[in-house]
Amino acid sequence: MELYNDNPTIDFLKSDKKIDENRQGEAFKEIGEVLDPKKKNFYIESYGCSMNFSDSEIVASILLDNGYQPTKNMEIADLILINTCSIREKAEDTVRKRLRIFDKVKKNRPGTLVGVLGCMAERLKKKLLEQEKLVDLVVGPDAYRDLPKLISTAEDGDKGVNVFLSREETYADISPIRLQSNGVTAFISIMRGCDNMCSFCVVPFTRGRERSRDTFSIVAEATQLFNNGFREVTLLGQNVDSYKWENPETKETVNFAQLLEAVAKVNPLLRIRFSTSHPKDITDEVLTTMASYENICKYIHLPVQSGNSRVLGLMNRTYDREWYMERVNKIYEIMPDCAISSDIIAGFCTETEEEHQDTLSMIEFSRYIISYMFVYSERPGTPAAKKYKDDVPHETKKRRLHEIIMLQGKVSLETNQADIGKTFKVLIEGSSKRSDADFKGRNSQNKMVIFPKVDGYKPGDYIPVLIKKVTSATLLGEAQINE
Ligand code: 5AD
Ligand code: SF4
Numbered sequence: 001m002e003l004y005n006d007n008p009t010i011d012f013l014k015s016d017k018k019i020d021e022n023r024q025g026e027a028f029k030e031i032g033e034v035l036d037p038k039k040k041n042f043y044i045e046s047y048g049c050s051m052n053f054s055d056s057e058i059v060a061s062i063l064l065d066n067g068y069q070p071t072k073n074m075e076i077a078d079l080i081l082i083n084t085c086s087i088r089e090k091a092e093d094t095v096r097k098r099l100r101i102f103d104k105v106k107k108n109r110p111g112t113l114v115g116v117l118g119c120m121a122e123r124l125k126k127k128l129l130e131q132e133k134l135v136d137l138v139v140g141p142d143a144y145r146d147l148p149k150l151i152s153t154a155e156d157g158d159k160g161v162n163v164f165l166s167r168e169e170t171y172a173d174i175s176p177i178r179l180q181s182n183g184v185t186a187f188i189s190i191m192r193g194c195d196n197m198c199s200f201c202v203v204p205f206t207r208g209r210e211r212s213r214d215t216f217s218i219v220a221e222a223t224q225l226f227n228n229g230f231r232e233v234t235l236l237g238q239n240v241d242s243y244k245w246e247n248p249e250t251k252e253t254v255n256f257a258q259l260l261e262a263v264a265k266v267n268p269l270l271r272i273r274f275s276t277s278h279p280k281d282i283t284d285e286v287l288t289t290m291a292s293y294e295n296i297c298k299y300i301h302l303p304v305q306s307g308n309s310r311v312l313g314l315m316n317r318t319y320d321r322e323w324y325m326e327r328v329n330k331i332y333e334i335m336p337d338c339a340i341s342s343d344i345i346a347g348f349c350t351e352t353e354e355e356h357q358d359t360l361s362m363i364e365f366s367r368y369i370i371s372y373m374f375v376y377s378e379r380p381g382t383p384a385a386k387k388y389k390d391d392v393p394h395e396t397k398k399r400r401l402h403e404i405i406m407l408q409g410k411v412s413l414e415t416n417q418a419d420i421g422k423t424f425k426v427l428i429e430g431s432s433k434r435s436d437a438d439f440k441g442r443n444s445q446n447k448m449v450i451f452p453k454v455d456g457y458k459p460g461d462y463i464p465v466l467i468k469k470v471t472s473a474t475l476l477g478e479a480q481i482n483e
Protein backbone atom coordinates (compact mmCIF):
# COMPACT_ATOMS: atom_id res chain seq x y z
CA MET A 1 0.00 0.00 0.00
CA GLU A 2 1.34 3.40 -1.00
CA LEU A 3 0.87 5.70 1.93
CA TYR A 4 2.03 8.94 0.41
CA ASN A 5 2.24 9.96 -3.17
CA ASP A 6 3.58 13.19 -4.57
CA ASN A 7 3.22 11.93 -8.14
CA PRO A 8 0.19 12.09 -10.38
CA THR A 9 -2.14 9.14 -10.68
CA ILE A 10 -3.63 9.64 -14.09
CA ASP A 11 -4.38 6.00 -14.64
CA PHE A 12 -6.76 6.49 -11.77
CA LEU A 13 -9.82 5.14 -13.45
CA LYS A 14 -8.70 1.74 -14.57
CA SER A 15 -11.66 -0.53 -14.59
CA ASP A 16 -11.86 -3.92 -12.98
CA LYS A 17 -14.26 -6.69 -13.83
CA LYS A 18 -14.63 -7.68 -10.19
CA ILE A 19 -16.64 -4.57 -9.41
CA ASP A 20 -20.06 -5.91 -10.17
CA GLU A 21 -22.16 -4.04 -7.65
CA ASN A 22 -24.97 -2.08 -9.36
CA ARG A 23 -23.72 1.49 -9.77
CA GLN A 24 -20.09 0.58 -9.45
CA GLY A 25 -20.41 -1.76 -12.39
CA GLU A 26 -22.28 0.89 -14.31
CA ALA A 27 -19.59 3.45 -13.62
CA PHE A 28 -16.87 1.34 -15.02
CA LYS A 29 -18.33 -0.71 -17.81
CA GLU A 30 -18.00 2.23 -20.16
CA ILE A 31 -14.41 2.93 -19.42
CA GLY A 32 -12.70 1.76 -22.46
CA GLU A 33 -13.74 4.80 -24.41
CA VAL A 34 -17.45 4.21 -24.95
CA LEU A 35 -18.87 7.03 -22.89
CA ASP A 36 -22.52 8.02 -22.78
CA PRO A 37 -22.70 11.22 -24.92
CA LYS A 38 -25.62 12.53 -22.86
CA LYS A 39 -23.59 12.55 -19.68
CA LYS A 40 -20.87 14.98 -18.63
CA ASN A 41 -17.39 13.63 -18.05
CA PHE A 42 -15.19 14.19 -15.05
CA TYR A 43 -11.50 13.51 -14.68
CA ILE A 44 -9.84 13.35 -11.25
CA GLU A 45 -6.25 13.20 -10.05
CA SER A 46 -5.25 12.51 -6.46
CA TYR A 47 -2.13 13.33 -4.49
CA GLY A 48 -0.96 12.73 -0.94
CA CYS A 49 -2.15 10.28 1.66
CA SER A 50 -4.49 7.30 1.34
CA MET A 51 -7.21 9.42 2.90
CA ASN A 52 -7.15 11.67 -0.16
CA PHE A 53 -7.54 8.69 -2.47
CA SER A 54 -10.43 7.51 -0.36
CA ASP A 55 -12.00 11.00 -0.52
CA SER A 56 -11.77 10.97 -4.33
CA GLU A 57 -13.93 7.83 -4.26
CA ILE A 58 -16.56 9.75 -2.29
CA VAL A 59 -16.36 12.65 -4.73
CA ALA A 60 -16.82 10.21 -7.62
CA SER A 61 -19.91 8.80 -5.94
CA ILE A 62 -21.44 12.27 -5.51
CA LEU A 63 -20.71 13.16 -9.14
CA LEU A 64 -22.18 9.90 -10.42
CA ASP A 65 -25.39 10.68 -8.58
CA ASN A 66 -25.45 13.98 -10.41
CA GLY A 67 -25.21 12.70 -13.95
CA TYR A 68 -21.45 12.66 -14.42
CA GLN A 69 -19.34 9.75 -15.64
CA PRO A 70 -15.61 9.26 -15.03
CA THR A 71 -13.04 9.45 -17.79
CA LYS A 72 -9.33 8.86 -17.71
CA ASN A 73 -8.81 11.28 -20.57
CA MET A 74 -8.62 14.89 -19.40
CA GLU A 75 -8.91 16.18 -22.99
CA ILE A 76 -12.58 15.23 -23.10
CA ALA A 77 -13.48 16.19 -19.54
CA ASP A 78 -16.15 18.77 -18.72
CA LEU A 79 -14.83 18.84 -15.17
CA ILE A 80 -11.20 18.39 -14.14
CA LEU A 81 -10.61 17.90 -10.44
CA ILE A 82 -7.39 17.70 -8.51
CA ASN A 83 -7.46 16.36 -4.98
CA THR A 84 -4.52 18.08 -3.35
CA CYS A 85 -2.09 17.61 -0.50
CA SER A 86 -0.48 20.35 1.61
CA ILE A 87 1.66 18.24 3.89
CA ARG A 88 4.96 19.32 2.35
CA GLU A 89 5.83 22.22 0.08
CA LYS A 90 6.85 19.82 -2.66
CA ALA A 91 3.34 18.36 -2.85
CA GLU A 92 1.89 21.84 -3.33
CA ASP A 93 4.45 22.65 -6.05
CA THR A 94 3.44 19.53 -7.95
CA VAL A 95 -0.20 20.58 -7.84
CA ARG A 96 0.64 24.04 -9.19
CA LYS A 97 2.42 22.42 -12.14
CA ARG A 98 -0.60 20.25 -12.86
CA LEU A 99 -2.88 23.30 -12.82
CA ARG A 100 -0.83 24.84 -15.65
CA ILE A 101 -1.35 21.67 -17.69
CA PHE A 102 -5.09 21.69 -17.03
CA ASP A 103 -5.19 25.30 -18.17
CA LYS A 104 -3.97 24.23 -21.60
CA VAL A 105 -6.79 21.68 -21.83
CA LYS A 106 -9.23 24.39 -20.84
CA LYS A 107 -8.03 26.66 -23.62
CA ASN A 108 -8.72 23.93 -26.19
CA ARG A 109 -12.08 23.13 -24.70
CA PRO A 110 -13.80 26.28 -23.44
CA GLY A 111 -16.38 25.59 -20.78
CA THR A 112 -14.32 22.94 -19.02
CA LEU A 113 -14.26 23.62 -15.29
CA VAL A 114 -11.19 23.07 -13.13
CA GLY A 115 -11.59 22.41 -9.41
CA VAL A 116 -9.12 22.17 -6.55
CA LEU A 117 -10.22 19.81 -3.80
CA GLY A 118 -8.74 18.76 -0.48
CA CYS A 119 -6.07 20.16 1.79
CA MET A 120 -4.66 22.83 -0.53
CA ALA A 121 -8.16 24.13 -1.20
CA GLU A 122 -8.61 24.49 2.53
CA ARG A 123 -5.21 26.06 3.15
CA LEU A 124 -5.10 28.53 0.29
CA LYS A 125 -8.81 29.24 -0.12
CA LYS A 126 -9.43 32.49 -1.96
CA LYS A 127 -5.75 32.93 -2.73
CA LEU A 128 -6.06 30.06 -5.16
CA LEU A 129 -8.90 31.77 -6.99
CA GLU A 130 -7.17 35.15 -7.11
CA GLN A 131 -3.69 33.98 -8.01
CA GLU A 132 -4.59 31.03 -10.12
CA LYS A 133 -7.14 32.43 -12.53
CA LEU A 134 -7.44 28.95 -13.96
CA VAL A 135 -9.36 27.60 -10.98
CA ASP A 136 -13.19 27.65 -11.06
CA LEU A 137 -13.93 25.60 -7.95
CA VAL A 138 -12.28 25.42 -4.55
CA VAL A 139 -13.74 22.72 -2.34
CA GLY A 140 -12.42 21.76 1.10
CA PRO A 141 -12.43 18.18 2.47
CA ASP A 142 -15.72 18.60 4.35
CA ALA A 143 -17.67 20.27 1.52
CA TYR A 144 -17.91 17.55 -1.13
CA ARG A 145 -21.66 17.18 -0.77
CA ASP A 146 -21.89 20.75 -1.97
CA LEU A 147 -20.08 19.98 -5.24
CA PRO A 148 -23.19 19.85 -7.51
CA LYS A 149 -24.27 23.29 -6.29
CA LEU A 150 -20.75 24.68 -6.62
CA ILE A 151 -20.47 23.30 -10.15
CA SER A 152 -23.65 25.05 -11.24
CA THR A 153 -22.39 28.29 -9.67
CA ALA A 154 -19.21 27.91 -11.70
CA GLU A 155 -21.19 27.08 -14.85
CA ASP A 156 -22.98 30.41 -14.37
CA GLY A 157 -19.61 32.13 -14.48
CA ASP A 158 -19.02 32.67 -10.75
CA LYS A 159 -16.42 30.93 -8.65
CA GLY A 160 -17.68 27.96 -6.63
CA VAL A 161 -16.06 28.05 -3.19
CA ASN A 162 -16.78 26.09 -0.02
CA VAL A 163 -14.02 25.42 2.47
CA PHE A 164 -16.24 25.20 5.53
CA LEU A 165 -14.86 22.65 8.00
CA SER A 166 -17.45 20.58 9.76
CA ARG A 167 -17.48 18.96 13.19
CA GLU A 168 -19.81 16.21 12.05
CA GLU A 169 -19.26 15.33 8.39
CA THR A 170 -18.05 11.73 7.93
CA TYR A 171 -19.77 10.94 4.58
CA ALA A 172 -21.00 7.80 6.38
CA ASP A 173 -23.97 7.30 4.06
CA ILE A 174 -22.05 7.73 0.81
CA SER A 175 -21.00 4.53 -0.84
CA PRO A 176 -17.60 5.23 -2.44
CA ILE A 177 -17.00 4.44 -6.10
CA ARG A 178 -13.87 2.32 -6.23
CA LEU A 179 -11.53 4.22 -8.52
CA GLN A 180 -8.18 2.72 -9.53
CA SER A 181 -9.34 -0.56 -8.09
CA ASN A 182 -7.71 -3.96 -8.40
CA GLY A 183 -10.98 -5.52 -7.19
CA VAL A 184 -9.19 -7.14 -4.24
CA THR A 185 -8.10 -4.39 -1.83
CA ALA A 186 -10.00 -1.25 -0.79
CA PHE A 187 -9.81 1.63 1.66
CA ILE A 188 -12.54 2.39 4.17
CA SER A 189 -12.43 5.76 5.84
CA ILE A 190 -13.36 5.37 9.53
CA MET A 191 -12.74 8.87 10.81
CA ARG A 192 -11.81 12.34 9.62
CA GLY A 193 -9.66 15.20 10.86
CA CYS A 194 -7.08 15.21 13.63
CA ASP A 195 -6.94 16.74 17.10
CA ASN A 196 -3.32 16.02 17.81
CA MET A 197 -1.59 19.22 16.80
CA CYS A 198 1.84 17.80 16.08
CA SER A 199 3.72 21.08 15.74
CA PHE A 200 5.00 20.45 12.18
CA CYS A 201 1.68 19.36 10.68
CA VAL A 202 -0.95 21.25 8.66
CA VAL A 203 -3.52 18.47 8.84
CA PRO A 204 -5.45 19.77 11.88
CA PHE A 205 -5.88 23.06 9.96
CA THR A 206 -6.78 21.57 6.58
CA ARG A 207 -8.92 18.64 7.71
CA GLY A 208 -10.36 20.05 10.90
CA ARG A 209 -11.46 18.37 14.11
CA GLU A 210 -11.40 14.66 14.64
CA ARG A 211 -14.70 12.79 14.25
CA SER A 212 -15.47 9.08 13.99
CA ARG A 213 -17.81 7.44 11.57
CA ASP A 214 -20.79 5.32 12.55
CA THR A 215 -19.60 1.76 13.28
CA PHE A 216 -22.56 0.16 11.51
CA SER A 217 -21.85 1.98 8.26
CA ILE A 218 -18.21 0.83 8.39
CA VAL A 219 -19.16 -2.81 8.96
CA ALA A 220 -21.80 -2.53 6.20
CA GLU A 221 -19.23 -1.15 3.76
CA ALA A 222 -16.78 -3.95 4.61
CA THR A 223 -19.53 -6.55 4.13
CA GLN A 224 -20.55 -5.08 0.79
CA LEU A 225 -16.94 -5.07 -0.39
CA PHE A 226 -16.52 -8.69 0.65
CA ASN A 227 -19.70 -9.65 -1.20
CA ASN A 228 -18.33 -7.90 -4.28
CA GLY A 229 -15.20 -10.04 -4.26
CA PHE A 230 -12.84 -7.77 -2.30
CA ARG A 231 -10.60 -9.62 0.17
CA GLU A 232 -8.77 -6.85 2.02
CA VAL A 233 -9.88 -3.59 3.58
CA THR A 234 -7.68 -0.90 5.10
CA LEU A 235 -9.38 1.17 7.79
CA LEU A 236 -8.19 4.73 7.37
CA GLY A 237 -7.86 7.67 9.71
CA GLN A 238 -5.17 10.17 10.73
CA ASN A 239 -5.14 8.54 14.16
CA VAL A 240 -7.19 5.34 14.10
CA ASP A 241 -6.44 4.44 17.72
CA SER A 242 -8.55 7.32 18.93
CA TYR A 243 -11.59 6.04 17.01
CA LYS A 244 -14.61 6.47 19.27
CA TRP A 245 -18.23 6.26 18.23
CA GLU A 246 -21.23 6.55 20.49
CA ASN A 247 -24.36 4.68 19.50
CA PRO A 248 -27.04 7.39 19.76
CA GLU A 249 -29.67 4.85 20.82
CA THR A 250 -27.85 2.73 23.40
CA LYS A 251 -25.23 5.37 24.33
CA GLU A 252 -22.66 2.58 24.21
CA THR A 253 -19.29 3.59 22.81
CA VAL A 254 -17.18 1.62 20.37
CA ASN A 255 -13.40 2.00 20.54
CA PHE A 256 -10.88 1.06 17.88
CA ALA A 257 -10.19 -2.43 19.24
CA GLN A 258 -13.93 -3.15 19.20
CA LEU A 259 -14.29 -1.78 15.69
CA LEU A 260 -11.41 -3.97 14.52
CA GLU A 261 -13.09 -7.00 16.00
CA ALA A 262 -16.44 -6.14 14.40
CA VAL A 263 -14.83 -5.82 10.95
CA ALA A 264 -12.74 -8.96 11.46
CA LYS A 265 -15.95 -10.89 12.09
CA VAL A 266 -17.41 -9.92 8.69
CA ASN A 267 -15.67 -12.97 7.22
CA PRO A 268 -12.46 -14.85 8.08
CA LEU A 269 -11.48 -14.51 4.41
CA LEU A 270 -11.54 -10.72 4.60
CA ARG A 271 -8.20 -9.29 5.65
CA ILE A 272 -8.16 -6.16 7.79
CA ARG A 273 -5.42 -3.54 7.79
CA PHE A 274 -5.43 -0.08 9.33
CA SER A 275 -3.48 3.16 9.18
CA THR A 276 -2.26 5.34 10.87
CA SER A 277 -1.56 4.45 14.51
CA HIS A 278 -0.31 7.05 16.96
CA PRO A 279 2.24 5.71 19.46
CA LYS A 280 0.58 7.58 22.32
CA ASP A 281 -2.80 5.96 21.66
CA ILE A 282 -2.17 2.37 20.54
CA THR A 283 -3.49 0.23 23.38
CA ASP A 284 -2.74 -3.31 24.56
CA GLU A 285 -6.39 -4.04 23.80
CA VAL A 286 -5.77 -3.25 20.12
CA LEU A 287 -2.68 -5.49 20.14
CA THR A 288 -4.45 -8.43 21.78
CA THR A 289 -7.40 -8.05 19.39
CA MET A 290 -4.96 -8.16 16.48
CA ALA A 291 -3.37 -11.29 17.93
CA SER A 292 -6.77 -12.98 18.38
CA TYR A 293 -7.86 -12.75 14.74
CA GLU A 294 -5.84 -14.36 12.00
CA ASN A 295 -7.44 -12.06 9.43
CA ILE A 296 -6.28 -8.86 11.17
CA CYS A 297 -2.95 -8.32 9.48
CA LYS A 298 0.17 -8.38 11.59
CA TYR A 299 1.39 -5.00 10.49
CA ILE A 300 1.39 -1.62 12.22
CA HIS A 301 2.31 1.73 10.73
CA LEU A 302 3.58 3.50 13.85
CA PRO A 303 5.27 6.78 12.87
CA VAL A 304 8.05 7.73 15.28
CA GLN A 305 8.97 11.04 13.51
CA SER A 306 12.13 11.36 15.66
CA GLY A 307 14.02 9.03 17.97
CA ASN A 308 14.97 11.80 20.39
CA SER A 309 12.84 12.81 23.38
CA ARG A 310 13.66 16.53 23.27
CA VAL A 311 12.78 16.73 19.56
CA LEU A 312 9.61 14.70 20.13
CA GLY A 313 8.68 17.26 22.81
CA LEU A 314 9.16 20.13 20.35
CA MET A 315 7.11 18.20 17.82
CA ASN A 316 4.34 17.90 20.44
CA ARG A 317 4.10 14.17 19.82
CA THR A 318 3.27 13.68 23.53
CA TYR A 319 5.44 10.58 23.94
CA ASP A 320 9.16 10.19 24.44
CA ARG A 321 11.78 7.74 23.21
CA GLU A 322 11.24 5.38 26.15
CA TRP A 323 7.45 5.30 25.68
CA TYR A 324 7.86 4.51 21.99
CA MET A 325 10.37 1.72 22.71
CA GLU A 326 8.02 0.23 25.28
CA ARG A 327 5.21 0.15 22.68
CA VAL A 328 7.50 -1.54 20.16
CA ASN A 329 8.56 -4.13 22.74
CA LYS A 330 4.93 -4.77 23.60
CA ILE A 331 4.00 -5.27 19.95
CA TYR A 332 6.74 -7.88 19.48
CA GLU A 333 5.87 -9.50 22.82
CA ILE A 334 2.19 -9.92 21.90
CA MET A 335 2.80 -10.62 18.18
CA PRO A 336 6.34 -11.86 17.52
CA ASP A 337 5.59 -12.01 13.79
CA CYS A 338 4.27 -8.43 13.56
CA ALA A 339 5.91 -5.97 11.16
CA ILE A 340 6.23 -2.28 11.99
CA SER A 341 6.79 0.68 9.66
CA SER A 342 7.36 4.36 10.36
CA ASP A 343 7.39 7.98 9.21
CA ILE A 344 10.57 9.91 9.96
CA ILE A 345 11.39 13.61 9.67
CA ALA A 346 15.04 14.63 9.26
CA GLY A 347 16.28 18.01 10.47
CA PHE A 348 13.39 19.31 12.54
CA CYS A 349 14.01 22.74 14.13
CA THR A 350 17.12 22.81 16.37
CA GLU A 351 17.83 19.07 15.92
CA THR A 352 21.48 18.36 16.79
CA GLU A 353 23.78 15.71 15.38
CA GLU A 354 23.41 13.58 18.54
CA GLU A 355 19.64 13.83 18.36
CA HIS A 356 19.77 12.70 14.74
CA GLN A 357 21.80 9.70 15.91
CA ASP A 358 18.91 8.81 18.22
CA THR A 359 16.65 8.59 15.18
CA LEU A 360 19.11 6.27 13.47
CA SER A 361 19.35 4.01 16.50
CA MET A 362 15.55 3.91 16.70
CA ILE A 363 15.41 2.43 13.19
CA GLU A 364 17.71 -0.39 14.31
CA PHE A 365 15.81 -0.88 17.56
CA SER A 366 12.34 -1.01 16.00
CA ARG A 367 13.38 -3.11 12.99
CA TYR A 368 11.07 -1.17 10.66
CA ILE A 369 10.30 -3.08 7.48
CA ILE A 370 9.94 0.24 5.70
CA SER A 371 9.83 3.95 6.53
CA TYR A 372 8.47 7.01 4.78
CA MET A 373 11.27 9.51 5.21
CA PHE A 374 11.17 13.28 4.73
CA VAL A 375 13.22 16.41 5.35
CA TYR A 376 11.43 18.87 7.56
CA SER A 377 9.48 21.37 5.49
CA GLU A 378 8.10 24.35 7.38
CA ARG A 379 4.39 24.81 6.77
CA PRO A 380 2.92 28.30 7.22
CA GLY A 381 0.56 28.65 10.16
CA THR A 382 1.67 25.53 12.01
CA PRO A 383 2.77 25.79 15.67
CA ALA A 384 6.37 24.97 14.64
CA ALA A 385 6.39 27.76 12.06
CA LYS A 386 5.12 30.19 14.70
CA LYS A 387 7.32 29.08 17.59
CA TYR A 388 10.58 27.64 16.28
CA LYS A 389 13.29 28.61 13.86
CA ASP A 390 13.74 26.31 10.88
CA ASP A 391 17.47 26.49 11.56
CA VAL A 392 18.93 23.21 10.31
CA PRO A 393 20.64 24.07 6.99
CA HIS A 394 19.05 22.38 3.98
CA GLU A 395 22.30 20.57 3.15
CA THR A 396 22.43 19.13 6.68
CA LYS A 397 18.79 18.03 6.46
CA LYS A 398 19.50 16.31 3.17
CA ARG A 399 22.58 14.56 4.51
CA ARG A 400 20.69 13.35 7.59
CA LEU A 401 17.84 12.14 5.41
CA HIS A 402 20.34 10.27 3.26
CA GLU A 403 21.78 8.54 6.33
CA ILE A 404 18.28 7.60 7.45
CA ILE A 405 17.41 6.23 4.00
CA MET A 406 20.62 4.19 3.81
CA LEU A 407 20.14 2.68 7.25
CA GLN A 408 16.47 1.94 6.62
CA GLY A 409 17.44 0.20 3.35
CA LYS A 410 19.87 -2.01 5.25
CA VAL A 411 17.30 -2.86 7.96
CA SER A 412 14.59 -3.54 5.34
CA LEU A 413 16.92 -5.94 3.56
CA GLU A 414 17.80 -7.69 6.82
CA THR A 415 14.16 -8.11 7.85
CA ASN A 416 13.44 -9.53 4.38
CA GLN A 417 16.44 -11.87 4.50
CA ALA A 418 15.08 -13.27 7.75
CA ASP A 419 12.02 -14.39 5.74
CA ILE A 420 13.97 -16.67 3.40
CA GLY A 421 12.78 -20.23 3.95
CA LYS A 422 9.47 -19.15 5.52
CA THR A 423 6.11 -19.86 3.93
CA PHE A 424 3.52 -17.06 3.96
CA LYS A 425 -0.16 -16.97 3.15
CA VAL A 426 -0.30 -14.46 0.29
CA LEU A 427 -3.38 -12.66 -0.99
CA ILE A 428 -3.01 -12.42 -4.77
CA GLU A 429 -3.58 -8.84 -6.00
CA GLY A 430 -2.78 -9.25 -9.71
CA SER A 431 0.01 -9.72 -12.21
CA SER A 432 3.46 -8.50 -11.31
CA LYS A 433 4.38 -5.19 -12.95
CA ARG A 434 7.59 -6.66 -14.36
CA SER A 435 6.26 -9.92 -15.76
CA ASP A 436 2.86 -11.20 -16.73
CA ALA A 437 4.06 -14.70 -15.88
CA ASP A 438 4.24 -13.74 -12.19
CA PHE A 439 1.63 -12.88 -9.59
CA LYS A 440 2.07 -10.18 -6.97
CA GLY A 441 0.45 -10.17 -3.58
CA ARG A 442 1.13 -9.37 0.04
CA ASN A 443 1.66 -11.36 3.17
CA SER A 444 0.06 -10.43 6.47
CA GLN A 445 3.10 -8.27 7.28
CA ASN A 446 2.33 -6.13 4.21
CA LYS A 447 5.45 -7.24 2.34
CA MET A 448 5.11 -7.52 -1.42
CA VAL A 449 5.60 -11.12 -2.61
CA ILE A 450 6.27 -12.05 -6.27
CA PHE A 451 5.99 -15.64 -7.50
CA PRO A 452 5.35 -17.55 -10.75
CA LYS A 453 1.66 -17.89 -11.59
CA VAL A 454 -0.08 -21.15 -10.79
CA ASP A 455 -2.96 -22.58 -12.83
CA GLY A 456 -6.34 -22.23 -11.20
CA TYR A 457 -5.40 -19.26 -9.01
CA LYS A 458 -6.56 -15.71 -9.61
CA PRO A 459 -6.52 -12.30 -7.90
CA GLY A 460 -8.48 -12.47 -4.64
CA ASP A 461 -7.27 -16.01 -3.83
CA TYR A 462 -5.00 -16.90 -0.93
CA ILE A 463 -1.98 -19.06 -1.65
CA PRO A 464 0.97 -20.30 0.44
CA VAL A 465 4.30 -19.05 -0.92
CA LEU A 466 7.77 -20.23 0.14
CA ILE A 467 10.30 -17.38 0.09
CA LYS A 468 13.48 -18.15 -1.83
CA LYS A 469 15.11 -14.79 -2.57
CA VAL A 470 14.66 -11.20 -1.41
CA THR A 471 15.54 -7.59 -2.20
CA SER A 472 15.12 -4.70 0.23
CA ALA A 473 11.65 -4.09 -1.24
CA THR A 474 10.28 -7.49 -2.26
CA LEU A 475 10.12 -11.16 -1.37
CA LEU A 476 10.45 -13.64 -4.24
CA GLY A 477 9.14 -17.15 -3.88
CA GLU A 478 7.29 -20.17 -5.16
CA ALA A 479 3.73 -21.23 -4.47
CA GLN A 480 3.45 -24.38 -2.34
CA ILE A 481 0.59 -26.25 -3.96
CA ASN A 482 0.10 -30.00 -3.72
CA GLU A 483 -0.71 -31.04 -7.27
N1 5AD B 1 7.65 18.38 7.02
C1 5AD B 1 8.08 17.13 6.72
N2 5AD B 1 7.33 16.03 6.88
C2 5AD B 1 6.10 16.20 7.37
N3 5AD B 1 5.14 15.32 7.65
C3 5AD B 1 4.07 15.98 8.10
N4 5AD B 1 4.31 17.30 8.13
C4 5AD B 1 5.57 17.45 7.69
C5 5AD B 1 6.41 18.59 7.50
N5 5AD B 1 5.99 19.82 7.80
C6 5AD B 1 5.29 13.87 7.50
C7 5AD B 1 5.17 13.18 8.86
C8 5AD B 1 3.81 12.57 8.78
C9 5AD B 1 3.68 12.27 7.30
C10 5AD B 1 2.28 12.11 6.86
O1 5AD B 1 4.27 13.39 6.67
O2 5AD B 1 6.18 12.21 8.95
O3 5AD B 1 3.68 11.39 9.56
FE1 SF4 C 1 -0.53 15.53 11.57
FE2 SF4 C 1 0.17 14.55 13.97
FE3 SF4 C 1 -2.41 14.51 13.19
FE4 SF4 C 1 -0.63 12.88 11.99
S1 SF4 C 1 -1.24 12.81 14.17
S2 SF4 C 1 -2.19 14.16 10.99
S3 SF4 C 1 1.21 14.13 11.99
S4 SF4 C 1 -1.18 16.34 13.59
